[in-house]
Amino acid sequence: EIVLTQSPGTLSVSPGERVSLSCRASQSVSGTYLAWYQQKSGQAPRLLIYGASKRVTGIADRFSGSGSGTDFTLTIGSLEPEDFAVYFCQQYGNPPLTFGQGTRLEIK
């Protein structure tokens, strides 16, 4: 199975800053079938990006995804207070579906 490794584990940033979160796969992800989710405490994950770079309808355009093969990035253009959460990547191109361990964004 494909192992997804996210970095960093925790990122302390200030509102208004731009951040990039990394997700690295142990082998190439088929068809750029890579998604990003946001999860706030006590809530279910929310899909932000699919197909590595396609933003879900209704998701703010400060969220963008890029990458292919084994290296993927989620960029948040200018952090809003509501963006402080945990972010997961997930691949759905090679069964079984697998998830990264998450990157926590915390307020500096």
Add this chain to the structure above:
Amino acid sequence: QVQLVQSGAEVKKPGASVKVSCKASGYTFTNYAMHWVRQAPGQRLEWMAWINGDNGNTKYSQKFQARITVTRDTSANTDYMELKNLTSEDTAVYYCARARVGLDSWGQGTLVTVSS
């Protein structure tokens, strides 16, 4: 709007079984597959199973193959996930999630606690 509503929290003893339901609304139930994913404390999300939207075919993670069953009641727009022979390591929040591009809608989660 799409809604997935799961059954409530459960407390089970080791060796018991649990059955979690996931009732869908706001879309044509048979047009989409459903996945089951769990999140144990401090662990990453873990995929468990998938059920095809129209024909009910299932696929299970090798890790759970021997003790998981996912079923679908199309008349009730509800999927069910049963996990048997529970141990303390099965303590987790269990989610159903609709498969579209990625997992685009999630249930609220069902906490299953396994404790003697």
